[in-house]
Amino acid sequence: MPEGDNVYQAATAMHAALAGKRLAASDFRVPSFATLDLAGWTVIEVLSRGKHLLHRLAPPGSGAQQEHDDAGRLSIHSHLSMEGSWQVYAAGQRWRKPGHTARVALTAEDGTSAVGFSLGVLEVIPTAQEGSAVGHLGPDLLGPDWDAARAEANVRRQPERAVGLALLDQRNLAGIGNIYRCEVCFLGRVHPATPVGRVPDLPGIIATAKRLLEANKSRPRNTVGGFGPRNSTWVYGRAGQPCLRCRTRIEHSTLAEPTPGTGTHIGETRERDIWFCPSCQPLR
Incomplete structure (x- = not known):
């Protein structure tokens, strides 16, 4: 399940592989961009924003070294959703996933x-308009805009609102998914259904989330610090x-809230x- 650390790792790997290189070909396998050809464009950088990914490209002959000129x-702009992934391949290397699940392929010279x-979201937008895609996000736990307060x-x-739902809301803070939501609530000794206003140490829970994502952004995910193989x-x-901690059996349940949609989605819950x-x- 991709969360902020997975997306950060994907961005880091692609930036290392593509930044500063010109594209020889692009292959978009979604109807909206099927005819878009980015051959000759230069990859400036690849970065993550919460659970979102951004590949920034400069047009041919534009002077890619001008970093701040959009x-x-x-x-x-892409979002992995539940099953998506980005993978880097060397020249001639075979894909490790079925070709019919590919949504875009970018090949450098x-x-x-x-x-x-299997990307949940894939679109191409002017870099100057990235706010339309990611401007709604709260501070990124792994980003330069992180602001705990x-x-x-x-x-x-x-x-x-249940703290377990508030932590998943990317408009509040970006990068926490269901795994980290459950783990930080446990470490903070708070039931996920506890109302935010009754959480004894909300700053501590947010700080724990930041600490865990930072610790795991460059390694396989582990939230228990190596406790047991x-x-x-x-x-x-x-x-x-x-x-x-205490040997009591772990329980599974669900939290539900209204879907923030419109039209036919009014009144539905997820x-x-x-x-x-x-x-x-214990539930407070």
């Missing part, structure tokens, strides 16, 4: 390529197994899976 530049598979203020705006999470996905220890995380 005029005429384009950004490939040296043969290096980056391929996006602003993230806390965003979460506190809805004191009756087979344990990489405290509670996530461990229903029925003993708590690593459920989010949660895992927790009923002893370490």
Whole structure:
């Protein structure tokens, strides 16, 4: 399940492989951009924004070294959603995923390529208009705009909302997915259904989320600090197994809230899976 650390790793790998290189070919396999040809464009940088990815490109002959001039530049905006991924390949290397799941392939002149598979969102927009795609996001836990105080203020705006839902809302803070949501609630000894206004140490939970994502952004994810050779999470996905703290059996449930859609979606709800220890995380 891609979360902020996975997206950061993908951006880092693609930036290392493509930044400063001209594209020999682009292949968009979505109707809206099927005829778009970015051959000759130069990849300026690849970066993450929460769970979103941005490939920034300069047009042919534009002087790619002018880092802060967005005029005429384009950004490939993508979101991995639940099953998406980006992979980097050396020249001539076979893809590790089925070709029919590829949504875009970018190939540099040296043969290096980056391929996006099963992407939930894929669009090409002017770089100057990136705000339309990611401007709604709160402070990025792994980004230069991180601001713990602003993230806390965003979460506190809805004191009756379950903290487990508020932490997943990317408008509050960007990068936390369901795994980290469950793990930081456990580490903070807070049930995910606890209203935000009743959380004893909200700054501590946010700080823990920041610490975990920073620790895992350059390695395979592990939230328990190496506790046991087979344990990489405290509670996530461990229903029925003993708590690593108190040996009480971990429980699984769901949190539900209205879908923020319109039209036919009004009144619908969506459920989010949660895992927790009923002893370490009593519901307040």
